[in-house]
Amino acid sequence: MGVSSMNTRSRGRPRLFDEDAVLDELTQLFWRKGYSQTSMADLVDASGVHKSSLYSTFGSKEELFARILQRYLDARMDMFSKLVEQAGPGIDGIHAFLERLRGDLVSGTGQWGCLLVNSSSELSGTAPGFEGFGVAFRQALRERLRGLIRQAEPGGTASNSVTDQRTDLFMTFMLGLNLTVRGGADENEIGRVIDAMQATIDTWR
Amino acid sequence: MGVSSMNTRSRGRPRLFDEDAVLDELTQLFWRKGYSQTSMADLVDASGVHKSSLYSTFGSKEELFARILQRYLDARMDMFSKLVEQAGPGIDGIHAFLERLRGDLVSGTGQWGCLLVNSSSELSGTAPGFEGFGVAFRQALRERLRGLIRQAEPGGTASNSVTDQRTDLFMTFMLGLNLTVRGGADENEIGRVIDAMQATIDTWR
């Protein structure tokens, strides 16, 4: 048993593309255009991977999208967890959290909103197998946001029910903000909306 | 010139279908399934009107949808204007407004969210000719909500900037609420979200 046993590659011809890099590319397409407006031909063009390779690697378009959604969910929840960590304690932590978002929403992929939010809206009422996912994603998001709000009350001054209410309000605000951004709001409108929430959060002191 | 001159029908063969009734029917389809997931075949089946009649009456699918969107916008803004009237003055008026919504969102067409919100999310980043519509619709909605919030401050106790901030917050909340509803939230989750907003509004007294 030499070191070569560690370096065991899979048997046949090796992949010419990096799976993660391709998934990143395809994620952006679905994110920007939505599920049903993105064709397999689009995915082929964007990735440079031939169609049958996509199918043999990821299965059907629906399976591919399900995997991309899960991947995106994991990444986004990790990101939120870290943002909550970095936010710091106290009401100022929530302020910092929101200010961090402000910069991300006006350019780049931020303009497309959140893939989970968009998909939860698009797939409702049509897609089989995606019904429960909107509920699940909001639960995951709520957990993180509850952590953010909870650590803003170091002395335990707020009751659980107050924390829960603030969490629900904050999450609903986050959803609405994402929708505003995706709906084509300019930097001014986005700024005003965030300012409005910051003012409300300030009353929690 | 007898009375018959008042009863002047158009020259050719009369329509067998009622245009408004058909538009109502098609609106529900687009509302539930979204624009791109609704095919012309779906529209034919739902309306009972033959395909070429739909085309000769409404033009292309895109034109038909644009008309339905405008129609829906007008109807919804009328509805909101009336809801604001009925709400009455004071903070209790806003409470009443929200309570009125609570019942509408748990069943029937309310479960599908708002066609304008859904479409503003779906059409962003793909649809040509629909870019500015999300901004326009949020402006129209904001005007109504500003009226609601303004009439809750009879003594002029709040400055314009405070009114504007509350309006932005309330509108963002409304968008998030619609998204939550369309995302498959049950009556409990919807109730909690509305409760959270009611609590915030109560601090405006």
Add this chain to the structure above:
DNA sequence: CACATTAACTACCGCTCGGTAGTTAAATGT
């Protein structure tokens, strides 16, 4: 080397999509 395994690549399939030409039917105008 032959062989098994896996991926790249080509070519194609059946179906649905949005859209339209052409014909028949029902009303009005002269």
Add this chain to the structure above:
DNA sequence: ACATTTAACTACCGAGCGGTAGTTAATGTG
């Protein structure tokens, strides 16, 4: 009665859709 106008209805089109069979090209294994 006859022409005109408008709508209902039939039949069809080219393009794009998601998906697949079959072949060629690399790799590891014996």
